[in-house]
Amino acid sequence: MAHTAELIAVGTELLLGNIANTDAQMLSKELSALGINVFHHSVVGDNPQRLRAAVEVARTRSDLIITTGGLGPTCDDLTKNVLAECFGKKLVFNREAALRMEAYFKKLHPESGKMTENNYQQAYLPEGCVPFQNDWGTAPGCGFEVDGVRVIMLPGPPSECGPMFRERAVPYLQDWTDGVILSRSLRIFGMGESAVEDQLREHMNAMTNPTLAPYAKEGEVELRLTAKAPTQEEARALLTPAETALIRRFGELVYGVDIPSLEWACLTLLKEKGLTVSVAESCTGGLLSKRFTDLPGVSAVFKGGVVSYWSQVKHDILGVPNDLLFQYGAVSDPVARAMAEGVRTLAGSDLSLSITGVAGPDPDDRGNPVGLVYAAIAGQGETFVRVIHAAGPRERIRTVAASHALDLLRRRLMGLPMEIEKR
Amino acid sequence: MAHTAELIAVGTELLLGNIANTDAQMLSKELSALGINVFHHSVVGDNPQRLRAAVEVARTRSDLIITTGGLGPTCDDLTKNVLAECFGKKLVFNREAALRMEAYFKKLHPESGKMTENNYQQAYLPEGCVPFQNDWGTAPGCGFEVDGVRVIMLPGPPSECGPMFRERAVPYLQDWTDGVILSRSLRIFGMGESAVEDQLREHMNAMTNPTLAPYAKEGEVELRLTAKAPTQEEARALLTPAETALIRRFGELVYGVDIPSLEWACLTLLKEKGLTVSVAESCTGGLLSKRFTDLPGVSAVFKGGVVSYWSQVKHDILGVPNDLLFQYGAVSDPVARAMAEGVRTLAGSDLSLSITGVAGPDPDDRGNPVGLVYAAIAGQGETFVRVIHAAGPRERIRTVAASHALDLLRRRLMGLPMEIEKR
Numbered sequence: 017m018a019h020t021a022e023l024i025a026v027g028t029e030l031l032l033g034n035i036a037n038t039d040a041q042m043l044s045k046e047l048s049a050l051g052i053n054v055f056h057h058s059v060v061g062d063n064p065q066r067l068r069a070a071v072e073v074a075r076t077r078s079d080l081i082i083t084t085g086g087l088g089p090t091c092d093d094l095t096k097n098v099l100a101e102c103f104g105k106k107l108v109f110n111r112e113a114a115l116r117m118e119a120y121f122k123k124l125h126p127e128s129g130k131m132t133e134n135n136y137q138q139a140y141l142p143e144g145c146v147p148f149q150n151d152w153g154t155a156p157g158c159g160f161e162v163d164g165v166r167v168i169m170l171p172g173p174p175s176e177c178g179p180m181f182r183e184r185a186v187p188y189l190q191d192w193t194d195g196v197i198l199s200r201s202l203r204i205f206g207m208g209e210s211a212v213e214d215q216l217r218e219h220m221n222a223m224t225n226p227t228l229a230p231y232a233k234e235g236e237v238e239l240r241l242t243a244k245a246p247t248q249e250e251a252r253a254l255l256t257p258a259e260t261a262l263i264r265r266f267g268e269l270v271y272g273v274d275i276p277s278l279e280w281a282c283l284t285l286l287k288e289k290g291l292t293v294s295v296a297e298s299c300t301g302g303l304l305s306k307r308f309t310d311l312p313g314v315s316a317v318f319k320g321g322v323v324s325y326w327s328q329v330k331h332d333i334l335g336v337p338n339d340l341l342f343q344y345g346a347v348s349d350p351v352a353r354a355m356a357e358g359v360r361t362l363a364g365s366d367l368s369l370s371i372t373g374v375a376g377p378d379p380d381d382r383g384n385p386v387g388l389v390y391a392a393i394a395g396q397g398e399t400f401v402r403v404i405h406a407a408g409p410r411e412r413i414r415t416v417a418a419s420h421a422l423d424l425l426r427r428r429l430m431g432l433p434m435e436i437e438k439r
Numbered sequence: 440m441a442h443t444a445e446l447i448a449v450g451t452e453l454l455l456g457n458i459a460n461t462d463a464q465m466l467s468k469e470l471s472a473l474g475i476n477v478f479h480h481s482v483v484g485d486n487p488q489r490l491r492a493a494v495e496v497a498r499t500r501s502d503l504i505i506t507t508g509g510l511g512p513t514c515d516d517l518t519k520n521v522l523a524e525c526f527g528k529k530l531v532f533n534r535e536a537a538l539r540m541e542a543y544f545k546k547l548h549p550e551s552g553k554m555t556e557n558n559y560q561q562a563y564l565p566e567g568c569v570p571f572q573n574d575w576g577t578a579p580g581c582g583f584e585v586d587g588v589r590v591i592m593l594p595g596p597p598s599e600c601g602p603m604f605r606e607r608a609v610p611y612l613q614d615w616t617d618g619v620i621l622s623r624s625l626r627i628f629g630m631g632e633s634a635v636e637d638q639l640r641e642h643m644n645a646m647t648n649p650t651l652a653p654y655a656k657e658g659e660v661e662l663r664l665t666a667k668a669p670t671q672e673e674a675r676a677l678l679t680p681a682e683t684a685l686i687r688r689f690g691e692l693v694y695g696v697d698i699p700s701l702e703w704a705c706l707t708l709l710k711e712k713g714l715t716v717s718v719a720e721s722c723t724g725g726l727l728s729k730r731f732t733d734l735p736g737v738s739a740v741f742k743g744g745v746v747s748y749w750s751q752v753k754h755d756i757l758g759v760p761n762d763l764l765f766q767y768g769a770v771s772d773p774v775a776r777a778m779a780e781g782v783r784t785l786a787g788s789d790l791s792l793s794i795t796g797v798a799g800p801d802p803d804d805r806g807n808p809v810g811l812v813y814a815a816i817a818g819q820g821e822t823f824v825r826v827i828h829a830a831g832p833r834e835r836i837r838t839v840a841a842s843h844a845l846d847l848l849r850r851r852l853m854g855l856p857m858e859i860e861k862r
Contacts (some may be wrong), residue, residue, distance in 0.1 A: 029654055031477045032622075033467030034663070036459050040482070044456030054454045055489060059463070059480035066478060073496070089633055090653060123810065123830035132633050134640070152832060154633075173655070175835070231457065295746075301732025302725030305746040309724025312800050312833060320748040322756070323718075323728040329743040329786055333756070363752055377735050410735060 019052045019192055022078035024070050026086030026095050027172055028061040039084040039170070039177045046181060050189065051197050051244055052080065062091045067098045075102075075165050080192075082185075085172030087155035089134040095169055096142070103162040105142040113156040114139035116149050148184035152176040159188045195244055198251040200259055202239040205278060205423050206269045206436040212237045215265065215439075226258050235406070235416035236278075266439070268432045271423070278422040279307045285429040286317035286367075291396070293425065294363035295321035296334055296355040298346060298372040299389065304418040319363045324355065334358035345382045347372050349401045352390035360394045367395035367428070369421040376410045389417040393424040393434075400424065400434045442475045442615055445501035447493050449509030449518050450595055451484040462507040462593070462600045469604060474618045474667060475503065485514045490521045498525075498588050503615075505608075508595030510578035512557040518592055519564070526585040528565040536579040537562035539572050571607035575599040582611045589615075618667060621674040625662040625685055628701060628846050629692045629859040635660045638688065638862070649681050658829075658839035659701075689862070691855045694846070701845040702730045708852040709740035709790075714819070716848065717786035718744035719757055719778040721769060721795040722812065727841040742786045747778065757781035768805045770795050772824045775813035783817045790818035790851070792844040796827070798836045812840040816847040816857075823847065823857045 023040050030037055040057045047054050056078070060066040067086070074081045086095030100107050114136060121131040138155045141147055148157035148169075153176040159168045168185050170177045204212060209232035213220075216239075220228045226243035239262060243254035263270050272281045286293060295304050301323055308318045324330040327341050336354040344350045352372050360368035373389025374380045389404040402424060406416040427434050446463050453460055463480045470477050479501070483489040490509070497504045509518030523530050537559060544554040561578045564570055571580035571592075576599040582591045591608050593600045627635060632655035639662075643651045649666035662685060666677035686693050695704045709716060718727050724746055731741045745756050750769050753759040759777040767773050775795050783791035796812025797803045812827040825847060829839040850857050 025480075028652065030464075030480065031467055032471050032663075032665075033464045033469075034654065036461050036464040037480070038459050041453075041456045041459040044454055046456075048455055055484060055486075057448075057453065057460070057480075057482035061478060063478070088655075089636055090655075120830065123828075132637050134636060135633055175657075175832070229455075229457075294752075297725075297728075299732075300729075301741075302720075302728025302744070302746065303732075305720075305725025305748075306723075306729050309722075309726075309746075309748065309798075309837075310834065315748055318724075318748055320746040320752040320756075321725070322745055323725065323732075323743040325728075325732065325738055325741055325743040326786075329717075332787070333743075333745070333785055362756055363749075364755070375732075411733070414732075 019080055020078045021047050021052050021054050021080035021082060022056045022074045023054065023058070024067070024074060024081060024083045025057070025059045025172070026062065026067055026083060026091075027059070030059045031061045038174055039172065042174065042178055043082060043084070043181060046186070049197055049199055049242060050186070050193050051195075052189075052192065062086060062094055064094060064098050067094065068102060071099060071102045079164060080166045080168070080189075082168045082170065084170050084177055087138065087157065087169065087171050089137055093137050093140070096140070099167055099169065100142040103142070103160070103167065105144070105160065105162075107140040108143045110139050110141045110147050110156070113141065113147055113149060116151075116156070117154050120150075120154055146188055148180050148188075150176060150180060152179050157184065159185060195246050196248055196251050197242060197244050198248065198255055199240055199242045200255050201274055202241070202259065202262055202266075202270050203272050203275065203278075204237045204239065204266055204269045205235070205271050205419060207237065207266070207439065209237050212239070223258070226254050228258070234412050235419050268427070268430075269436070269439070271426055277307070278419055278426065280311060282422050282425045282429070283308070283311050283314055283317060285426065289429060291366040291429070292317050292319050293367045293369065294319045294359050294365040295368065295421070296359035296370040297321065297323050298325060298330070298355070299375040300371045300414045300418050301325060303414050304369065304371060304421055307418055307422070319365050322359050322362070330355060334362065345380070345384070347374055347380055347382070347384045347388060347390065349390055349403070352392040352401050353394075353399050356392040356394035357399060365395070367393065367425065369393055369425055371417050371421050373404070373413070373417055375413045375417075387413050389413070389420070391417060391421040391424055393421070393428055396428055400428075402434065442503055443501045444470050444475050444477050444503035444505060445479045445497045446477065446481070446505050446507065447490070447497060448480070448482045448507045448595075449485065449490055449514075450482070453482045454484045461597055462595065465597065465601050466505060466507070466604060469609070471620050473609070473612065473616045474620045475612070475615065485509060485517055487517060487521050490517065491525060494522060494525045502587055503589045503591070503612075505591045505593065507593050507600055510561065510580065510592060510594050512560055516560055516563070522590055522592060523565045526565070526583070526590060528567070528583065528585075530563040531566045533562050533564045533570050533579070536564065536570055536572060539574075539579070540577050543573070543577055569611055571603050571611075573599060573603060575602050580607065582608060618669045619671055619674050620665060620667050621671065621678055622663055622665045623678050623682055624697055625664070625682065625689075625693050626695050626698065626701075627660045627662065627689055627692045628658070628694050628842060630660065630689070630862065632660050635662070646681070649677050651681070657835055658842050690860075691850070691853075692859070692862070694849055700730070701842055701849065702734060705845050705848045705852070706731070706734050706737055706740060708849065712852060714789040714852070715740050715742050716790045716792065717742045717782050717788040718791065718844070719782035719793040720744065720746050721748060721753070721778070722798040723794045723837045723841050724748060726837050727792065727794060727844055730841055730845070742788045745782050745785070753778060757785065768803070768807070770797055770803055770805070770807045770811060770813065772813055772826070775815040775824050776817075776822050779815040779817035780822060788818070790816065790848065792816055792848055794840050794844050796829075796836070796840055798833045798840070800833060810836050812836070812843070814840060814844040814847055816844070816851055819851055823851075825857065
């Protein structure tokens with residue numbers, strides 16, 4: 017039987033517009049993947065009466081109420097107190113939660129002695145609940161059931177809410193997800209969302225199991241296939257042909273299935289081949305290096321790089337000849353080429369990437385337009401330069417530029433054509 | 440008299456988690472600036488019954504209901520039909536709206552002839568309403584009042600919702616905006632949220648106008664003061680003494696008021712003093728450079744840097760002596776020092792920052808614990824190294840490490856003590 021969830025976010029900062037309710041977006045995605053319907057989101061401030069009212073309405077129309085926020089000392093554990101009261105539960109001290117908090121606090125402030133008193137409040141949880149220990153922050157969450165309505169409380173910060181839902185709440189909901197839901201996510205780089213959708217439209221509407229949903233990311237598209245079946249095997253049997261068809265349709269634009277990112281694809285390929293990489297960045301200003309080093313274990317293949325924001329640095333550190341900089345300007349094919357080759361020699365890596373371009377908001381001093389970017393790859397073959405015309409705000413242009421550089425690396429490591437073929 | 444607004448977003452894509460409800464964030468900001476309280480956000484799908492229910496509740500507790508989305512042909516003008524019905528209004532054809540749509544359509548599709556029939560549906564608006572012509576898309580919005588409750592309907596796409604609110608709805612609300620709300624945000628680095636809480640607890644509860652609310656950011660705390668008064672001047676008069684008191688209390692931990700970030704504070708100081716900076720990063724792997732280059736115009740002061748992820752790169756590019764690397768290891772005070780001094784010489788900058796540490800997930804080969812970080816600053820005085828013990832996941836450790844380096848730069852540029860003083 018299908019369950020209905022309702023999300024209640026608690027936090028005046030949401031009502032003041034200081035932050036967007038991204039927890040609701042994340043939870044909605046996760047819940048629909050579990051086959052649990054979400055018919056309502058609501059947001060209330062740090063206000064007991066209004067939270068109580070929202071909960072009283074929610075329990076009449078949903079059998080799963082998930083709250084986010086209002087757990088920490090900042091708000092005197094508003095959410096916990098109100099929900100315990102609504103569902104007639106006492107708050108009892110949870111020793112393990114207290115110990116976890118102390119440990120987390122010690123790690124955070126090894127010098128300053130003991131945890132402040134107000135933190136211990138957070139260790140009080142509704143009697144008989146399933147505690148969700150917080151390995152990503154201090155405030156623990158929990159789940160409990162009263163009269164067929166399940167309540168789940170999660171912390172507000174997305175960096176705690178997400179992992180706690182996936183690692184604590186999903187297991188708690190296991191018995192609800194009758195049958196299994198399996199998803200596969202195909203990642204596409206090199207084609208716009210609307211172009212992908214155009215190719216899939218009639219297709220998508222026809223598909224019911226598995227369902228097919230595209231999600232646009234900055235310069236990327238994620239295609240999520242979701243199948244529902246009594247068993248894992250049956251769900252897989254539904255997914256595989258659909259996945260194969262999509263891969264046939266989009267070819268080498270699909271850079272991976274169920275992998276987190278382009279940089280992750282590159283890391284895996286570099287490890288397989290035992291090759292190292294270094295980078296030289298101008299307009300991306302460290303973003304490409306950051307994306308590599310976001311990945312634990314990347315030190316096996318990523319040696320480092322140079323952020324040559326100034327032309328002088330391009331010359332002094334990377335050895336880009338001044339006459340190239342003078343004749344063609346910093347944003348040019350020859351300079352991108354020289355940057356890649358320069359950093360490769362400097363770092364002594366098998367491969368190297370470079371990026372130079374105009375991130376904006378203004379054109380460069382030579383009148384190159386915002387969004388014009390050159391990305392180059394050197395090593396394991398001839399140096400290759402790709403010209404990119406990225407659109408959108410500064411941050412998006414930088415992200416797209418870095419993704420193109422990673423796409424060059426992926427293509428070279430896989431022996432694919434370096435240019436993105438129009439489809 | 441203070442008014443109370445309630446936001447109702449209509450769109451299944453929100454309940455599926457395809458998009459976040461950023462309209463609600465934008466509108467909440469704008470409304471609080473107008474001195475209109477927002478106590479509830481809610482989201483329903485493209486479903487007449489649930490929308491009607493949400494509206495019926497809203498009209499009992501709010502005197503302004505703002506809907507976003509659910510206009511336009513794709514959803515059969517769901518929102519318009521339901522709200523007209525709820526408030527007992529007929530929909531009547533609005534000729535000007537129709538003409539605007541035709542014009543917009545021609546601009547969009549100069550080749551294809553006339554607008555499709557279903558688009559004309561959108562020109563029907565509740566009788567007696569104030570039409571909000573849409574210069575940013577097709578579907579017009581509108582405002583009307585029934586029994587003291589005002590209703591405003593806005594299109595869902597943020598690129599239409601924002602401008603239509605500011606240019607159409609705000610004038611419509613003119614007679615309501617008695618009084619103003621002013622906020623000031625003090626940014627604190629170097630003290631944990633709960634410690635800040637402890638110092639402010641009794642204080643905060645006592646304060647009503649201005650109110651004081653702390654928000655935790657990664658390794659930072661934002662203190663927001665919000666005052667409500669009949670005029671800008673009176674609001675400012677309420678804010679200033681409270682702001683002064685907080686700055687006295689937290690001293691140099693306050694790195695700015697109403698500024699976006701530590702890096703922004705550093706950029707401003709560097710420009711004022713006409714000084715340049717370069718960076719050498721190990722465990723942050725480009726994050727510090729990225730944070731600098733997130734800021735447009737940073738090229739005036741930020742020359743670039745080196746991401747020396749490998750010890751070999753620390754030696755070959757930054758010139759860190761091998762015996763230091765061998766004797767103390769890459770994660771050590773002497774190496775942080777040598778990295779900062781090395782990159783400063785290499786880039787020829789007035790100042791330089793370096794970061795070396797263990798971001799995790801595992802301790803380094805010398806058994807240094809995850810979260811141990813050394814940050815150094817060179818130039819404009821003796822080279823100084825700060826030892827940091829950061830906690831949490833890899834990404835948080837990297838962010839906190841970069842913030843400490845920025846804090847060193849800010850303190851040196853302001854002539855403050857380099858160590859964070861316990862309070």
